[in-house]
Amino acid sequence: MRRPTLEAVAARAGVSRATASRVVNEQTTVAPHIRDAVLRAIDELGYVPNSAARSLVTQRTDSIALVVSEPGTRVFSEDPMFSTAIRSASMELEAVNKQVVLMMASSAKSHARVERYISGGHVDGVMLISMHGADPLPSALSRLRVPVVSYGRPAVPVEIPYVDNDNIGGAEAGVRHLVETGRRRIATIAGPQDMIGGQDRLTGYRNVLRDSDHRSIVAVGDFTRESGAVAMRQLLRDDPELDAVFVANDLMAVGALQSLRQAGRRVPDDVAVVGFDDIEAAKYTEPPLTTLRHPVAEQAAAMVRLLLNLFEGGTSEPVILPTELVIRESA
Amino acid sequence: MRRPTLEAVAARAGVSRATASRVVNEQTTVAPHIRDAVLRAIDELGYVPNSAARSLVTQRTDSIALVVSEPGTRVFSEDPMFSTAIRSASMELEAVNKQVVLMMASSAKSHARVERYISGGHVDGVMLISMHGADPLPSALSRLRVPVVSYGRPAVPVEIPYVDNDNIGGAEAGVRHLVETGRRRIATIAGPQDMIGGQDRLTGYRNVLRDSDHRSIVAVGDFTRESGAVAMRQLLRDDPELDAVFVANDLMAVGALQSLRQAGRRVPDDVAVVGFDDIEAAKYTEPPLTTLRHPVAEQAAAMVRLLLNLFEGGTSEPVILPTELVIRESA
DNA sequence: ATCTCTTGAGAGAGCGCTCTCTCCACCCTT
DNA sequence: AAGGGTGGAGAGAGCGCTCTCTCAAGAGAT
Numbered sequence: 001m002r003r004p005t006l007e008a009v010a011a012r013a014g015v016s017r018a019t020a021s022r023v024v025n026e027q028t029t030v031a032p033h034i035r036d037a038v039l040r041a042i043d044e045l046g047y048v049p050n051s052a053a054r055s056l057v058t059q060r061t062d063s064i065a066l067v068v069s070e071p072g073t074r075v076f077s078e079d080p081m082f083s084t085a086i087r088s089a090s091m092e093l094e095a096v097n098k099q100v101v102l103m104m105a106s107s108a109k110s111h112a113r114v115e116r117y118i119s120g121g122h123v124d125g126v127m128l129i130s131m132h133g134a135d136p137l138p139s140a141l142s143r144l145r146v147p148v149v150s151y152g153r154p155a156v157p158v159e160i161p162y163v164d165n166d167n168i169g170g171a172e173a174g175v176r177h178l179v180e181t182g183r184r185r186i187a188t189i190a191g192p193q194d195m196i197g198g199q200d201r202l203t204g205y206r207n208v209l210r211d212s213d214h215r216s217i218v219a220v221g222d223f224t225r226e227s228g229a230v231a232m233r234q235l236l237r238d239d240p241e242l243d244a245v246f247v248a249n250d251l252m253a254v255g256a257l258q259s260l261r262q263a264g265r266r267v268p269d270d271v272a273v274v275g276f277d278d279i280e281a282a283k284y285t286e287p288p289l290t291t292l293r294h295p296v297a298e299q300a301a302a303m304v305r306l307l308l309n310l311f312e313g314g315t316s317e318p319v320i321l322p323t324e325l326v327i328r329e330s331a
Numbered sequence: 332m333r334r335p336t337l338e339a340v341a342a343r344a345g346v347s348r349a350t351a352s353r354v355v356n357e358q359t360t361v362a363p364h365i366r367d368a369v370l371r372a373i374d375e376l377g378y379v380p381n382s383a384a385r386s387l388v389t390q391r392t393d394s395i396a397l398v399v400s401e402p403g404t405r406v407f408s409e410d411p412m413f414s415t416a417i418r419s420a421s422m423e424l425e426a427v428n429k430q431v432v433l434m435m436a437s438s439a440k441s442h443a444r445v446e447r448y449i450s451g452g453h454v455d456g457v458m459l460i461s462m463h464g465a466d467p468l469p470s471a472l473s474r475l476r477v478p479v480v481s482y483g484r485p486a487v488p489v490e491i492p493y494v495d496n497d498n499i500g501g502a503e504a505g506v507r508h509l510v511e512t513g514r515r516r517i518a519t520i521a522g523p524q525d526m527i528g529g530q531d532r533l534t535g536y537r538n539v540l541r542d543s544d545h546r547s548i549v550a551v552g553d554f555t556r557e558s559g560a561v562a563m564r565q566l567l568r569d570d571p572e573l574d575a576v577f578v579a580n581d582l583m584a585v586g587a588l589q590s591l592r593q594a595g596r597r598v599p600d601d602v603a604v605v606g607f608d609d610i611e612a613a614k615y616t617e618p619p620l621t622t623l624r625h626p627v628a629e630q631a632a633a634m635v636r637l638l639l640n641l642f643e644g645g646t647s648e649p650v651i652l653p654t655e656l657v658i659r660e661s662a
Numbered sequence: 663a664t665c666t667c668t669t670g671a672g673a674g675a676g677c678g679c680t681c682t683c684t685c686c687a688c689c690c691t692t
Numbered sequence: 693a694a695g696g697g698t699g700g701a702g703a704g705a706g707c708g709c710t711c712t713c714t715c716a717a718g719a720g721a722t
Binding site: 003046048049050051052053055056061063066080082083086087090091094099100101102103104106110113116117119120121122225254258281284286 | 334377379380381382383384386387392394397411413414417418421422425430431432433434435437441444447448450451452453556585589612615617
């Protein structure tokens with residue numbers, strides 16, 4: 001049995017298909033009593049518009065692709081912030097009756113798939129969450145004639161509006177806190193330098209050290225807990241006298257905390273630790289982690305608004321959201 | 332400028348639209364040289380089939396709804412396993428060229444929206460991740476004439492094929508481990524009893540205690556870390572002599588560990604702790620958590636296969652995946 | 663009373679595709 | 693050589709909807 005069509009609704013209401021369509025699309029040029037008759041017919045038949053037919057003629061799809069691009073080697077989508085972002089974006093879009101088509105782009109093959117799909121006009125716009133610098137997707141998508149916005153500043157210079165948090169400012173605030181609490185030898189565990197977050201947070205660290213006449217001590221991790229532990233051991237070997245470390249994300253900070261404990265350093269007495277992200281686990285480390293909070297859900301919601309704005313021919317200025325220093329016990 | 336249509340491809344290749352369509356749909360009744368000509372035209376024009384037009388006539392959409400239903404009060408989608416499941420399901424579907432439409436159903440309003448959308452025939456099937464027992468969605472969706480599968484056994488008895496892990500068996504294995512290592516007073520922190528996981532894991536606990544002639548000591552949490560901490564304090568008050576606790580998920584176990592530390596109990600010397608889920612954080616607690624691992628990604632992938640199977644008129648037997656006891660230091 | 667203007671509703675084309683039906687040409691069988 | 697298959701290609705209907713165009717009816721102006 002077929003689902004009822006607009007034709008059926010019109011027949012039942014005793015009007016033409018055109019009039020029924022007007023009611024469905026909330027046009028005002030319909031007399032109230034006719035309108036009511038149509039609405040009743042819709043209700044009785046349980047009519048739902050066929051979106052395929054509709055988008056065939058309107059050339060709109062009312063759906064948005066949410067593309068998550070991550071390098072094959074690392075799985076950032078397991079990051080707890082990832083699901084927060086997806087959830088927030090999804091709910092924001094549902095509020096304006098847009099569908100969310102989720103696409104994972106991890107391999108070259110899936111990249112091609114995504115490109116083909118997007119260029120096929122199946123979606124009205126794209127929200128891109130790209131995780132690494134060498135990603136060809138931002139520039140590829142920006143060439144397509146589809147509105148694209150990015151969660152986070154794209155690593156390659158490309159004309160895509162984006163929403164990001166203030167990585168540099170946040171890192172500066174974190175390191176400044178260490179300086180102001182009298183730390184002398186402030187090291188950092190930086191993130192991967194092919195990621196914007198990795199780069200900018202290191203820049204923020206360097207900015208403050210330069211201005212306050214401290215020496216920089218840098219180790220690089222890849223944003224995983226394990227790499228944080230390794231980097232911390234490295235730093236302790238390089239400079240056993242260090243009394244503070246700014247870690248580019250909380251996950252690595254958790255690892256660093258472990259290495260410090262194993263090395264017999266007390267936190268924060270011997271070594272102060274500042275993380276970044278304020279993930280859930282930051283509250284439960286021993287000691288609880290001082291870190292920089294950035295509004296993940298808000299960032300995702302802002303990205304949605306930016307895209308919707310683009311549809312209406314609005315501005316495409318990047319949006320930068322502030323970060324907040326959350327002082328707990330580790331620094 | 333419009334995207335090229337099949338008509339344009341046909342014209343360029345010097346064939347009829349029907350023949351071009353045959354080539355696109357990989358029908359074999361096309362002579363090789365004609366086929367090549369069409370493929371060349373497709374390539375030159377950058378033709379991509381219009382999915383709206385296609386699904387208008389085929390009545391298929393090649394997209395699947397992934398519905399995440401969670402109670403308004405709790406946000407389980409922040410659970411790390413949630414994103415693993417979504418990711419796995421998504422990749423599995425992409426492999427067979429299906430689109431994933433993500434829908435969050437948290438409020439009654441969004442429930443209605445989801446129902447309307449699904450019943451509108453916009454998707455070929457539904458994968459449901461429902462988080463709580465009182466959820467009206469499983470039964471509502473099962474009434475629609477759309478194939479539905481569930482991630483986890485639905486809390487209400489309803490005719491939906493599902494994939495779940497062996498909650499009861501897992502809980503039994505965990506508690507049995509405590510019995511076998513000589514623990515005498517084994518308490519449990521159960522999960523919410525409106526969730527299948529909460530119920531079944533408690534059942535497993537009770538099964539083993541009954542068979543091994545232990546007394547059961549039960550506190551109930553809501554699967555959050557905080558509730559685990561509260562429940563643990565409660566248990567220590569109820570029975571200060573307890574020497575083991577089986578916690579229905581790792582998040583609560585983390586909270587329980589904190590309460591035990593605050594109460595001056597050593598783990599595992601004074602009190603052994605077994606969790607459930609084997610989340611990432613379970614490796615990094617102090618001490619590392621003995622817990623039950625279940626294959627989240629595999630469960631999601633199995634759910635996809637179950638749905639695809641359903642499309643082909645296949646069986647709809649529930650699938651139960653085994654759990655595995657991971658022994659670390661807490662028990 | 664006639665004409666114009668506005669409002670409300672219907673007719674019908676057409677969005678891009680699939681798929682059945684039809685037809686043609688060629689080969690095999692008798 | 694005639695008839696019956698068979699494979700390959702085209703014609704054309706129609707999926708369900710939107711939207712322009714058209715037209716009827718009534719209100720207001722002259």
